[in-house]
Amino acid sequence: MTGLPSIAPQSHRSDARTAAESILRRQASRESAARTYARSLPIVPVRARGMTIEGADGRRYLDCLAGAGTLALGHNHPVALEAIRAVLDSEAPLHVLDLTTPVKEAFTTALFETLPPELAERGRIQFCGPTGTDAVEAAVKLVRTATGRGGLLAFSGAYHGMTAGALAVSGDTAARACAGEADARVTRLPYPYQYRCPFGVGGDRGAELSAHWTANLLDDPNGGLQPPAGMIVEPVQGEGGVIPAPDEWLRTMRRITDERGIPLIVDEVQTGVGRTGAFWAVQHSGIVPDVMVLSKAIGGSLPLAVIVYREELDVWQPGAHAGTFRGNQLAMAAGTATLRFVRENQLDQRAATLGARMLSRLRGLAAHHPCIGEARGRGLMIGVEIVDPDAERDDYGALPAAPRIAAAVQREALRRGLIVEPGGRHGSVVRLLPPLTITEEQAEAVLDRLADAIAAAERTVHPSLPE
Ligand code: PMP
Numbered sequence: 001m002t003g004l005p006s007i008a009p010q011s012h013r014s015d016a017r018t019a020a021e022s023i024l025r026r027q028a029s030r031e032s033a034a035r036t037y038a039r040s041l042p043i044v045p046v047r048a049r050g051m052t053i054e055g056a057d058g059r060r061y062l063d064c065l066a067g068a069g070t071l072a073l074g075h076n077h078p079v080a081l082e083a084i085r086a087v088l089d090s091e092a093p094l095h096v097l098d099l100t101t102p103v104k105e106a107f108t109t110a111l112f113e114t115l116p117p118e119l120a121e122r123g124r125i126q127f128c129g130p131t132g133t134d135a136v137e138a139a140v141k142l143v144r145t146a147t148g149r150g151g152l153l154a155f156s157g158a159y160h161g162m163t164a165g166a167l168a169v170s171g172d173t174a175a176r177a178c179a180g181e182a183d184a185r186v187t188r189l190p191y192p193y194q195y196r197c198p199f200g201v202g203g204d205r206g207a208e209l210s211a212h213w214t215a216n217l218l219d220d221p222n223g224g225l226q227p228p229a230g231m232i233v234e235p236v237q238g239e240g241g242v243i244p245a246p247d248e249w250l251r252t253m254r255r256i257t258d259e260r261g262i263p264l265i266v267d268e269v270q271t272g273v274g275r276t277g278a279f280w281a282v283q284h285s286g287i288v289p290d291v292m293v294l295s296k297a298i299g300g301s302l303p304l305a306v307i308v309y310r311e312e313l314d315v316w317q318p319g320a321h322a323g324t325f326r327g328n329q330l331a332m333a334a335g336t337a338t339l340r341f342v343r344e345n346q347l348d349q350r351a352a353t354l355g356a357r358m359l360s361r362l363r364g365l366a367a368h369h370p371c372i373g374e375a376r377g378r379g380l381m382i383g384v385e386i387v388d389p390d391a392e393r394d395d396y397g398a399l400p401a402a403p404r405i406a407a408a409v410q411r412e413a414l415r416r417g418l419i420v421e422p423g424g425r426h427g428s429v430v431r432l433l434p435p436l437t438i439t440e441e442q443a444e445a446v447l448d449r450l451a452d453a454i455a456a457a458e459r460t461v462h463p464s465l466p467e
Contacts, residue, residue: 013058020044020056037065040410041419048075051435051442053419061414062446064432065421069238069270069381072297072347073338074435080300083337084330096327098127107332110339111298114279115308118288124314127326130303132269132295133161136232138321139291139307140165143230143263145320146313151226152183153214153262155191156198157425159239160232160267160293169232171240185226189214191233193243195374195385196425200396207249215256230263230291235281238270241424242376242383242431247285254287263290263313269305270381273297274342274436277352277379284378297342300334347436351379354443358382358432361447369454371405371461373398382432383424384450390461401428408457409450418449 023044031038044056051074053061066074073080087094087103104127112120126142128135144150154160154169161167167176168183190198192207199209217223233253237243257264266289271281275297278284282292290313295305303325342348359382362375370389377383386406387399394400406422409430413420423431434446 017057023056037421040407040421041065041414043414043419050074050077051438059417061417061419062434062442062449063419064434064446065419066433066435067301068296068421069275069433070296070299071301072273072275072342072436073300074437075301077300077338077341077437079337079341080334083300083333084302087329087333092329094329096329097324098322098326101327101329103329103332103336104327107336110336111294111306111308114339114343115292116280116282116288119292119308119310122311123308124311126307126309126316126321128305128307128321129323130305130325130328130331131161132293132305133163133166134323135269135293135295135305135307136160136166136169136267137163139232139265139267139293139309140169140230141321142291142307142309142313142316143265146315147229147261147263149227149229150185151228152186153189153228153231154186155189155233155237157191157193157237157240157243158232158234158267159237160234160269187217187225187228189217191237191240191243192245192249193241194376196398197396202396204246204248207246211249211252211256214253218256218260218262228262230265231257232265232267232293234267234271235284236271236276236378236381238381238431239423241385241429242381243424244276244376244378244381250282250285250287254285254289265289265291265293267293269293269295270433273339274348274351275379275381275433277348277355279343279348281378297338298335299328299331300336300338302328302331302334304328304331304335342436348379351436354438354440355379355382358443358447362450365447365451365454369458371402371454371458377432380432380434380436380438383429384432384454385424385429386422386457387428389458401426403427405457405461406430408460409453412453412456413450416449416452418446418453420450 024042045053046056047054051063053063128138157171160170168186190210192210194202197206199206272294291309293307298304366372366375371386373385373387375384386402388402391400403426406428420430423429
């Protein structure tokens, strides 16, 4: 398949379009109001390969959402399919609770080969319920058990999942309110965010002030903190708007937590498996967390979530963190194949190089499009913050978020055969999370379509702008 819209005869295309529209309509009337991507991406995927998805209407799309960053190798990569077929053909049991199997042993070995040596040599793995949020719950529970303390340190803008405990350490106030009582034991700290610096200074100075704020609060006997069981942080905030933490800041967080005996939990659910240009994003700064939360790409497109942590924290009683679906053999096999493929083909390096090239073209684009506040990212985790070009800049030079323009960019991109998803504060950051296997031609096509979509979205705000 190529990335181009297919050229089926006109009559076939309109039949297919009508069929797709009726599927969408029926499903919209039966699914909950919480439907997410299905609202803004009204397509009906029926086939997919690499970064191309084909809809039931016969149209083809370049997928820059890739399962919200899950598909390191894109859709239906041959090595993942082969691994899944091998398990099916072997007649191995597909459901084994958390029993030991050769498939699980192979996955554990492949994963440990990728970890920072300190964790690989003296680490433990806990297989969690199937999705990222389950692993976050496990991490939080682990550090609370190990330290006997209840408090948690988390960051503004964080996203850790949708179950109650994970929401409590996330930043989305509206979603947290719906989940019940906000957890008063969570202390929110400022995450360094260059474009909208919480201290109004940006750059290295903003990150320094964030670290200073944190250390000062921890050492203030009247600071009002619940003694913290741990700090949880994303090395690049993904859902929060693709905000990479400076390496030096992460090293300072490691030092601050080390010096005070606070376990550091790094959530690599989205940043892991080569996405940011290193196999694990912590490798950029060289820090070794006490707990790593892993999911998405580690399952080779199937659900799998684990935590890996220092053995000193392993004070759990047998059965302390159980769950029925913690032994997905197909996901482990696809995950093993994916981890190996990324490593052997140095796709993390590829993500670094291609990502830097894409980012530099996007920054060039920003010069011609006043609605681009900032283009930023790390590796193939890229965000374009869309702002209102007609509004007044704040005292620190930032323009307000423009969620309506961002939504228009998404719509216009889809019309041009490109799937992107806005995220971040106010849903105003257009995110690119292509598979690490994206070719240079595909990267060019993505940027061409996105550039056109941005221009078209701008014209919806300023109809007088030239075509
Ligand atoms: N942590 C991070 C950093 C994430 O990006 C996500 C999902 N986007 C989660 C946790 C939650 O994972 P899941 O949606 O699989 O529960």
